[in-house]
Amino acid sequence: MKHRSALVRSLFTGLFLLSLGGFAAEDVKFMDARIFTPLKGSSVTAGYVEIENKSKSPRKIVLSSVEGFKAFETHETIEDAGKMSMKKVDEYTIAPESKLELKPGGKHLMLFDPIKKIADGDTLLVKFKIDGKEHSVQFKVIPRTETDHSHDHH
């Protein structure tokens, strides 16, 4: 009897944790996911996205893979008195019930050395880990020149 209740309890705990895990990915939304088509003369480009955390707890987001590039990193551009510098960060943290916008001149996914032809209109699969749980997002490849006026939302 004692054994059985312990089994049931662990089963329920497992199910509960699983549902929590499922919940964690659902309450983080990715919008406007885009990668700029690599420019001739350069081997690097950048990806941007708006991430919304609808949950009541902070979420840690780690970039785990980007289709079509040899290497990828999460970066942040910092401006100081007209000078721009860029640093690599291990993860982004989004506060509860708030949005994090990756945008030109700020936080960005930095993508190095395309390993296949990447053209306007392509979609590339990007994988993140949200608090350890994998989440895939389709990024649209768009030309750089289209974003002259700050990206409007559809």
Place this chain on the structure above:
Amino acid sequence: MKLKRIFQLIGLVLLVCAGTLGYLIWKELKGPTMGGNFSLTLRGSQWTFNEDAKKLNLIYFGYAKCPDVCPMSLSYVGTAFSKMSSEDLKKIRFLFVSVDHENDDPGNVADYATNFFPEFLGLSGSKKQIDDTIKLFPASYMVEKNPKSYLGYSIIHTDRVFILNKKGVVIDTIDSLRDSDVILQKIKEHI
């Protein structure tokens, strides 16, 4: 007589002093003149500013492996150029100078600049040429090693456009490169 000569001399000295003082005050108020002539490399051949200067010349320092800031700033400048009349385009030139002499080759830099507007010139050069050029302007760069990053480095650099006259003298600066209409307005003030 002798006394008259002495007074004349004193007067002359005073005049020279006043003139010098006036010039120094004027210079101080005006601020130092920035800019000048410089030589860089365009697709492997030497390119010298005063041999190819236009009425208005815009210059920006960056690097081709800059993924975020440079392409953003350059695309706004490119859009401003695309809004100009062909008449005005004849009087103006944009120079993109790569400060990454170790990793950018002249061909890459020249190709890179044309992404944003077909007539943009992408210049590179030796470390000495680049340093001699950038020190003419209120701009700087610093290579920062970053072994944790795939690229291994990034370059901290000024994100500004300097407007030069035909002699290479800085006549204005565009601090904010986030609006093509603001850039166009600045250009139109001088063209």
